Each structure stands twice: as structure tokens, then as C-alpha cells.
Amino acid sequence: MRHVEHATIFVVFLSLVVWLAACATSPTSTPTNAPTPAAHSPEASPTTEAEAASAAPLAIEMTPWLTLQAWQVSLDGRPADFPVELPPNARVDITLQWQMASPPGGVYQIDAQLRHVLGTAAWQTLLPLPASPPTDGVLTQSLTFDLPASLPEGAYALVLTVLRTDTADGVGLPVGAAQTLMRFKVPLDQAADAPPETEPLARFGDAITLVGVHLPTEARVFESVVVLARWRVDQPIDDDWTGLLSIVGPCQEAQCDAATVTKIEERPLRGLYPTTVWSPGEQVVTTMQLAVPPTVMNGRYEVRLGWKETTSGARIPVEPLAEHVQVTDGAVRFPLTIIVQESEETNE
Numbered sequence: 001m002r003h004v005e006h007a008t009i010f011v012v013f014l015s016l017v018v019w020l021a022a023c024a025t026s027p028t029s030t031p032t033n034a035p036t037p038a039a040h041s042p043e044a045s046p047t048t049e050a051e052a053a054s055a056a057p058l059a060i061e062m063t064p065w066l067t068l069q070a071w072q073v074s075l076d077g078r079p080a081d082f083p084v085e086l087p088p089n090a091r092v093d094i095t096l097q098w099q100m101a102s103p104p105g106g107v108y109q110i111d112a113q114l115r116h117v118l119g120t121a122a123w124q125t126l127l128p129l130p131a132s133p134p135t136d137g138v139l140t141q142s143l144t145f146d147l148p149a150s151l152p153e154g155a156y157a158l159v160l161t162v163l164r165t166d167t168a169d170g171v172g173l174p175v176g177a178a179q180t181l182m183r184f185k186v187p188l189d190q191a192a193d194a195p196p197e198t199e200p201l202a203r204f205g206d207a208i209t210l211v212g213v214h215l216p217t218e219a220r221v222f223e224s225v226v227v228l229a230r231w232r233v234d235q236p237i238d239d240d241w242t243g244l245l246s247i248v249g250p251c252q253e254a255q256c257d258a259a260t261v262t263k264i265e266e267r268p269l270r271g272l273y274p275t276t277v278w279s280p281g282e283q284v285v286t287t288m289q290l291a292v293p294p295t296v297m298n299g300r301y302e303v304r305l306g307w308k309e310t311t312s313g314a315r316i317p318v319e320p321l322a323e324h325v326q327v328t329d330g331a332v333r334f335p336l337t338i339i340v341q342e343s344e345e346t347n348e
Helices: 002-025 049-054
Strands: 055-063 066-075 091-100 108-116 121-128 138-146 154-164 173-186 202-204 208-214 218-220 224-233 241-248 260-266 283-291 299-309 318-320 326-328 331-339
Touching: 055 154, 055 173, 066 154, 066 173, 108 138, 121 138, 208 299, 224 299, 241 283, 241 331, 260 283, 318 326, 318 331
Parallel strands: 218 331
Antiparallel strands: 055 066, 066 091, 091 138, 108 121, 108 154, 154 173, 202 208, 202 318, 208 224, 224 283, 241 260, 241 299, 299 331, 326 331
């Protein structure tokens, strides 16, 4: 009987030893909800701070077989930050990195232009594409050109179009849609138009701060309400923004929960200087105006100034920075008294 008990105890002890050994040698499992550590590729080379600032990673499909993966700009041999300010007489180097698959039969080229926002091409060239992709599918192309002594102010874009050039008439046939990279500029000279800089009044998102504004406090029917606003750029703006200006009223209470009398939506300086080319530290003056419609009555109204994302339509949130500044529905509020002129018959 004792032999049986001793044998049972020995078996239990041996099982315990085997179980402990298995726990010690087996790898610790990762919970399903735990974050997976990032993988590090031994082939990847470190990116310097200058390269990170000047390289724009993206994935823009030009055609089903050609995608722009990244691009980089240098001015006079030095990496340039986006948006790129174009100085006179500078040498511009642009590097394009493509992911390429096998194209259909034909001869293809890329039409590359540096084009002003109003449509004028400041520079243009054609880049030939190989008949078959590189072994790893990555194609790198370089563009180099010299800027003239002067360029018109405003925004510029690198416009890229794939052309099939072996057509019967010899005219390049566009393949896919042209792609516009609006990331260049010649800054505006706005000293004469700028309202005086004041204390910070309101911040939109984390990108721009209203630091000066000029507009009338009274207006009559058919008169224009012109709003000059000075914006300090705090952060780069990757998305295109549209300015919003409206007149609301007549106001019966402090919050002015009234109808919109008239409104306008407009990109900065009518698209001449979009927010995608605004640089941190820069100050930009925008001008917007509205005509007072003839249907209004005498009374107290409000002018409201705000921003939205052009593509999505989402309002940019606003934060008041001064005690006297009032905001509502993503807009800064300014008082306006509208005076309706009486007709000559009424005066008689």
C-alpha cells in the first residue's frame, strides 16, 4: 500500500517538474489586444532632419501602372521645406520617385510644368519613361532648371501629366488625369493693404491666428462691407481652406440667433495665394467683401468671419484669444449697424 502511495506521489512530483520546465522554456505569448512592435528594416537608411523636412511622401496614382511615391525639392543644392519659396535666379532641383509597373504598348513621357496659379507656365520639360519598369519597380527622375530674375507673385504648382507620344499626328495624348502639387510660391507684397497688427484675437485650428482686422461698423443698402484680416501663420496647412464671410441679422438678442442675410465663400485672395503655400511665421492679409442687399431693414447685424476645409466642407474650429472677441458656429463675430436710406417721396 505504501509502495502505491509513494508511486503516486512520485508521478505527481514528476508531472509538476515537467510543467515548470515547459513554462520556463516556452516563449511568452502576446495578448491579442497588445500593440505589435514596429518592424525595422535593415535595408532602410536613416532619414536626416533636412531630408524629412523637404521630402513629401504620398501615393498619387497617375495611371494604373505609375504612382508618384515621393518628391523632394532643393534650392541651390540645399533641401527646401514645403511650401517652397522661389527666390530669384535660384537653381531648382526636383527629385521624383515613382512606383512603376509594366505599361501597355507605346511610348510614354511625363510632361512636367511649374505653373502659376493663374495658368502661366514658368518652366516646362518632358521626361521619357522606360518601356519596362526597373527590377524593383522604383523609378527615380530628376528635374533641374534655373529661375528667372523675377516671377509674378502668388502660388505655383508642379503639374505632372503622363503623355503617350507615339500617336499618328505626333501630338502627345494625355493618359490619366494631370496631378497638381500646389507647394511653391512667390510671397505677396501686402504692406500697403495690411491692417495694423494687434494682440492675438482668435486662433483657427492650430494653424493661423487673427492678429488684425479692419471693417466698417455701419453700412447702407448696396454699400460694400470690406473686411481686411491679418493672419499670422503658426503651423503649415496641408489642406486647402476657404474663407467664409456672412452678414447675419437683424439681431434681437445678444447671441444674434438670426438668419443669414448674405454670404460669400472664397479662397484667399481669390485663389491667388491658397493656404497650402502659407509658411509658419508668415503674415498674410486677406480681403473679402459683401454688398448689403436691398431687402434688409434698419437694425443691428453681425459680420461673421470663418474658415472651412475646401474639399470636405468641415468648419475650422475657432478659439477666442482676447476678452472682447466673441465667436459662434466657427466664426468670429463683429457688430454692424445697417441703415436703410429713406426715399425722396418719404422725405416729402
